[in-house]
Amino acid sequence: MKEFIITQEQTERAVLVGLVTPEQSEAQVKEYLDELAFLAETAGIEPVRRFTQKADKPHAVTFVGSGKLQQIGEYVAENEIGIVVFDDELSAKQLRNIEKELKVRILDRTNLILDIFAKRAQTAHAKTQVELAQYRYMLPRLTRLWTHLERQRGGVGMRGPGETQLETDRRIILDRISKLKRELEEIDRQKATQRRNRGKMVRVALVGYTNVGKSTLMNLLGKSDVFAENKLFATLDTTVRKVIIDNLPFLLSDTVGFIRKLPTELVESFKSTLDEVREADLLVHVVDISHPTFEEQIEVVERTLADIGCADKPIITVFNKIDAFSFVPKDEDDLTPRERENIPLSELRETWMSRRPGSCIFISARDRTNIAALKSLLYEHVKAIHITRFPYNDFLFQQYDGEGE
CATH class of the missing domain: 3.40.50.300 (P-loop containing nucleotide triphosphate hydrolases)
Incomplete structure (x- = not known):
């Protein structure tokens, strides 16, 4: 199973992507991307360019339209960009399709914040809370981790090691989530006792x-x-x-x-x-x-x-x-x-x-x-x-x- 926590040995270059919608004006998206850039810098990533697109809502398959995605892909390839960061949470389908098209690491806002929390956590309490949040985020996106297996699609004559590995992975994560919840419950009881003792x-x-x-x-x-x-x-x-x-x-x-x-x-x-x-x-x-x-x-x-x-x-x-x-x-x-x-x-x-x-x-x-x-x-x-x-x-x-x- 792939390690979820992102590690940065050196500063990586990234582009940021935001969407202008009826609910988010251009001015708001600019501010959100300013904050996303700050988040990226906090995580050790250097944002080098921003892409925005006007749309009624995020594209269900690729978040942005195919033309915009192609524009981002050309810039990424020409400038040797290693990461593309989206300002909204992406679904498993969107992550898989964008990564297939751009062929670089894709992060969404939630993933980036979770990575920062993982780096900032110092105590056992904070580390346990962050790890639980990471696994909860990962669980519905497990299919993305196994797209390299040809038999992932399923169907008659297509069932095989990919599906077996996916179910094994899901079971491991669910067991880990249960264990982390029990650990947090014990920590919560200790914290409650400390508060009462005050x-x-x-x-x-x-x-x-x-x-x-x-x-x-x-x-x-x-x-x-x-x-x-x-x-x-x-x-x-x-x-x-x-x-x-x-x-x-x-x-x-x-x-x-x-x-x-x-x-x-x-x-x-x-x-x-x-x-x-x-x-x-x-x-x-x-x-x-x-x-x-x-x-x-x-x-x-x-x-x-x-x-x-x-x-x-x-x-x-x-x-x-x-x-x-x-x-x-x-x-x-x-x-x-x-x-x-x-x-x-x-x-x-x-x-x-x-x-x-x-x-x-x-x-x-x-x-x-x-x-x-x-x-x-x-x-x-x-x-x-x-x-x-x-x-x-x-x-x-x-x-x-x-x-x-």
């Missing part, structure tokens, strides 16, 4: 799109050394730290970042990691305000939180990276409506941002701008939750405030 201390969870600065903020607030870098999914394992602000302790957790089109296999496999979010008393939604599509990233996070049943939790929205925010002033003679990139931060603060539910604050974790104000905001929210949980300890806050003077 007592009734207030829990705060950092959530947000991937690469918005959650780990950097975790290091500032928790005085910890959580790994942080400018790459997607730098953090896979949930990190929990005890934080004390003005003598008020609470637990702060840093969780895996969300992303558009997050593979369902990962959501299911990482449900125990997301339990930290479900059991949190307060969510801190970190947003990269310097990103050109941060509004859409907010929607992705809020939709994911709703999917896991956390939409009604109290929330603080932290607009991070104000040091990197930039805008292009419009010419006074230009009478066309302003786009988002033409609006300064001072105006944005007075628009929909100021009307968001919950509290809202603008910071730079890198430059430590407004970190003191954020700590004060956290203190007030955690204190309010703490008092409802321990009303007889309300008088202690007066003592704490006195000690801090």
Whole structure:
């Protein structure tokens, strides 16, 4: 059976492919391909060109039309490209037909994200979750692994070693999935016990799109050394730290970042990691305000939180990276409506941002701008939750405030 995890000994060159549909405008596809390029670079792949096509829906057999596929194939052959990456999840049929036509390695967005997760996983928990997600992704695509066997097609007089090997492979994977599920159930029980042992201390969870600065903020607030870098999914394992602000302790957790089109296999496999979010008393939604599509990233996070049943939790929205925010002033003679990139931060603060539910604050974790104000905001929210949980300890806050003077 072929090894599923992709290994990159050296940087490989790739082309990216996206589809413009009634549901995805050209501008959106450009942003999605920008993110796909970032994903590719995180995986050690160098994207060298992009191909897009307008269509009502993906082609059932080859995702893009035959003409576009031929154009991609000519470019791949002429420029010695080793990988073609598609921005949507491909079916087994699409993978098989595209690979047959282009004769290079084909990846879809899900496969690429799974590969990054496999490389980033450090603990046994994360590795088990990623492996389970990989096998779930692989199972319906098994036929692609055995196309080199002539008797794969089946039918009268065509049954043979290909079909036998396929069924053997399927049985091995199903057994492995069952074993990984049992391992995760045991880990989940251990994690649940750990959460119970933390007592009734207030829990705060950092959530947000991937690469918005959650780990950097975790290091500032928790005085910890959580790994942080400018790459997607730098953090896979949930990190929990005890934080004390003005003598008020609470637990702060840093969780895996969300992303558009997050593979369902990962959501299911990482449900125990997301339990930290479900059991949190307060969510801190970190947003990269310097990103050109941060509004859409907010929607992705809020939709994911709703999917896991956390939409009604109290929330603080932290607009991070104000040091990197930039805008292009419009010419006074230009009478066309302003786009988002033409609006300064001072105006944005007075628009929909100021009307968001919950509290809202603008910071730079890198430059430590407004970190003191954020700590004060956290203190007030955690204190309010703490008092409802321990009303007889309300008088202690007066003592704490006195000690801090």
